[in-house]
Amino acid sequence: MLLEPHRKPMTAPNNQSTKISQQSISSVSALKFFGKKLLSSRHESKLKKKASLPPDIHSASAAKSVASSSKSSSSLKSSRLTNPFVHTDSTRSSSRATGIPSSTPRANRYPSTPRHASSTKLSNERIVYNPYGVSTAGTSLSSVSTPTKKDPDLGFYLHDGDSNIRMLPIPIVDPNEYLPDTMKEVSVQMSDNFVFDDENKTIGWGGSCEVRKVRSKFRKKDVFALKKLNMIYDETPEKFYQRCSREFIIAKQLSGHVHITNTFLLVKVPTTVYTTRGWGFVMELGLRDLFAMIQRSGWRNVALAEKFCIFKQVARGVKFCHDQGIAHRDIKPENVLLSPDGVCKLTDFGISDWYHKDPHDPASPVKQCAGMIGSPPYAPPEVMYYDSKKHYDRKLQQPYDPRALDCYGLGIILMTLVNNTIPFMESCTFDSGFRDYCAAYDNFVRLHNRGFRERGNYRPGPGTEYHLARNFQSGHAARVAWRLADPAPATRYTIPDLFEDPWFQGVETCVETCVGGDGDAHAVTCKKPIIKTTTYDNPRGFNIAATTTTTAAAAKPTSNPFPIRSMVDIAVSSPAPAPPPPLARSNSSGEALFTLCETPPQLLDKLTPHGGRRTGSPHRNVVHHHLNIIDSVMGNSSSIAPSQVLAST
Numbered sequence: 001m002l003l004e005p006h007r008k009p010m011t012a013p014n015n016q017s018t019k020i021s022q023q024s025i026s027s028v029s030a031l032k033f034f035g036k037k038l039l040s041s042r043h044e045s046k047l048k049k050k051a052s053l054p055p056d057i058h059s060a061s062a063a064k065s066v067a068s069s070s071k072s073s074s075s076l077k078s079s080r081l082t083n084p085f086v087h088t089d090s091t092r093s094s095s096r097a098t099g100i101p102s103s104t105p106r107a108n109r110y111p112s113t114p115r116h117a118s119s120t121k122l123s124n125e126r127i128v129y130n131p132y133g134v135s136t137a138g139t140s141l142s143s144v145s146t147p148t149k150k151d152p153d154l155g156f157y158l159h160d161g162d163s164n165i166r167m168l169p170i171p172i173v174d175p176n177e178y179l180p181d182t183m184k185e186v187s188v189q190m191s192d193n194f195v196f197d198d199e200n201k202t203i204g205w206g207g208s209c210e211v212r213k214v215r216s217k218f219r220k221k222d223v224f225a226l227k228k229l230n231m232i233y234d235e236t237p238e239k240f241y242q243r244c245s246r247e248f249i250i251a252k253q254l255s256g257h258v259h260i261t262n263t264f265l266l267v268k269v270p271t272t273v274y275t276t277r278g279w280g281f282v283m284e285l286g287l288r289d290l291f292a293m294i295q296r297s298g299w300r301n302v303a304l305a306e307k308f309c310i311f312k313q314v315a316r317g318v319k320f321c322h323d324q325g326i327a328h329r330d331i332k333p334e335n336v337l338l339s340p341d342g343v344c345k346l347t348d349f350g351i352s353d354w355y356h357k358d359p360h361d362p363a364s365p366v367k368q369c370a371g372m373i374g375s376p377p378y379a380p381p382e383v384m385y386y387d388s389k390k391h392y393d394r395k396l397q398q399p400y401d402p403r404a405l406d407c408y409g410l411g412i413i414l415m416t417l418v419n420n421t422i423p424f425m426e427s428c429t430f431d432s433g434f435r436d437y438c439a440a441y442d443n444f445v446r447l448h449n450r451g452f453r454e455r456g457n458y459r460p461g462p463g464t465e466y467h468l469a470r471n472f473q474s475g476h477a478a479r480v481a482w483r484l485a486d487p488a489p490a491t492r493y494t495i496p497d498l499f500e501d502p503w504f505q506g507v508e509t510c511v512e513t514c515v516g517g518d519g520d521a522h523a524v525t526c527k528k529p530i531i532k533t534t535t536y537d538n539p540r541g542f543n544i545a546a547t548t549t550t551t552a553a554a555a556k557p558t559s560n561p562f563p564i565r566s567m568v569d570i571a572v573s574s575p576a577p578a579p580p581p582p583l584a585r586s587n588s589s590g591e592a593l594f595t596l597c598e599t600p601p602q603l604l605d606k607l608t609p610h611g612g613r614r615t616g617s618p619h620r621n622v623v624h625h626h627l628n629i630i631d632s633v634m635g636n637s638s639s640i641a642p643s644q645v646l647a648s649t
């Protein structure tokens with residue numbers, strides 16, 4: 001069954017909405033609040049609050065939020081007047097009048113500070129409720145189905161001639177101008193090697209993108225995702241190109257790990273009936289995102305062992321990012337995609353950043369962040385202090401470690417997976433749910449486990465007497481969730497702490513860890529697209545390396561005599577380009593395969609997806625069926641056999 005992503009615009013949370021109690025959000029409907037995003041003050045004058053709720057508003061929390069939303073309708077209205085991305089046709093106007101638009105896209109989020117700005121520069125931020133991701137049915141990529149989207153954002157369907165349109169000027173800039181030498185591409189035109197899928201549907205969207213299926217021109221069954229990027233707010237074309245190339249460089253650097261969604265190409269997208277011109281990423285196609293799974297009522301019936309398995313996969317993805325010197329900074333279920341094998345893969349590196357002061361030097365100190373970033377409730381309290389609407393004392397606004405932001409997000413994800421709902425709306429003292437959690441945390445430390453926050457203390461965490469620990473059915477599992485979501489960043493679990501935790505180590509996953517170091521590629525995680533054609537004339541003489549996937553006559557490699565203008569900007573905070581990966585292996589038909597070997601060996605947790613197969617554990621015969629979970633959660637409950645899954649707690 002398809003998720004109908006009806007979305008309701010909401011204003012940023014005010015104190016009233018944040019006082020929703022834990023009890024009141026203890027329903028799946030509370031998940032509707034996922035994805036609120038914190039926005040940069042850089043856009044404050046233009047960027048106004050957009051948000052959404054799906055149509056089935058049943059929970060008290062949702063009702064309260066709707067109320068709070070309508071109370072703020074005037075501000076919403078005025079904000080929309082200045083938001084160049086708000087469509088103004090009569091249908092939408094009437095939708096706004098009723099308060100239930102057909103749908104609105106996920107609002108944008110942006111890093112709190114310019115990525116190249118000084119880390120200590122503070123900024124005021126706005127919060128925008130961000131509607132959530134998409135849900136699709138089916139279990140194969142070809143059958144990835146799509147929600148209906150009636151209110152596309154950001155000029156996706158808009159045309160030249162309207163001053164509100166965020167259209168890139170012609171000519172669209174060559175992506176190679178923004179890419180480091182090791183990432184320069186032989187083909188930069190999407191239409192050289194891909195066609196839009198006939199379905200002509202959106203499979204996902206965010207504040208600054210719309211995701212569609214594209215197919216290989218040469219092998220129609222090879223289907224990929226095209227993340228078509230859009231200009232946001234008052235962004236200039238130059239800023240757009242910088243932002244998108246930066247996201248691409250990070251995504252590409254991380255590609256190749258089993259828990260990272262592969263990003264293959266940065267391409268120019270032509271104006272077609274499907275889309276307007278611009279840039280897009282050709283990516284591995286995910287089946288659906290984790291948010292879409294959790295919000296289904298069937299999620300409640302998913303065994304804890306499966307939930308822990310999913311959590312561990314996400315954590316491995318985060319660990320890999322950190323190992324690569326990158327903080328994701330927007331860890332949340334919407335940014336976890338499930339592959340057809342049921343493997344969890346991180347995506348959306350739009351606000352990710354290299355976290356070393358000198359990105360070229362992994363030994364250099366960690367670059368502290370300031371300002372609001374990420375998405376409540378996954379953003380930790382030290383980040384929420386920067387919310388200008390909360391009027392916190394500026395003394396509370398201390399620079400923070402971006403890795404701790406990811407750890408907190410992981411902890412909230414674990415709580416959400418287990419409790420079937422987010423624990424609270426926002427991790428700030430204006431939220432009563434969060435206040436309760438902090439009080440419970442202190443109580444537990446004071447009364448039950450004084451050493452709880454100490455390193456190496458693996459005594460059980462809170463038990464059933466604690467609301468947010470009750471459903472874990474294991475004090476050890478609760479310990480991990482609470483230690484990750486420690487409100488105090490100084491004592492919060494780090495990724496090394498997590499991976500040393502005995503409970504976490506004992507969680508079995510259906511993605512096997514192959515520790516052997518035989519140097520062989522253990523798994524094919526995703527086929528690379530076939531690049532056979534290029535209309536690229538390489539006018540700047542970029543030095544483009546041919547790859548095994550490319551049969552096109554590559555532009556003759558020459559030295560690059562031109563300074564790459566925006567690389568100056570990219571270089572400010574980008575690391576040395578990753579060493580070129582070993583060539584992908586080819587299968588018997590000559591296709592290049594994307595293998596785990598493409599990740600630098602010293603950084604790679606060799607992982608092999610074995611969705612639906614027995615793990616190699618000598619202790620248990622856990623059978624994980626993420627695909628069956630998907631079926632189950634999406635309505636075909638007969639396909640999952642909970643008895644097949646032993647609790648791993």
Ligand SMILES: Nc1ncnc2c1ncn2[C@@H]1O[C@H](COP(=O)(O)OP(=O)(O)OP(=O)(O)O)[C@@H](O)[C@H]1O
Nearest residue numbers: 133134204205206207208209225285286289334348
């Ligand atoms: N490769 C993919 N395959 C399938 N679906 C995808 C893929 N990439 C993104 N999506 C869907 O599109 C949604 C938006 O993508 P993404 O989060 O990358 O965009 P964004 O503009 O950065 O969003 P946000 O507003 O959260 O910043 C995702 O939550 C997911 O549901």
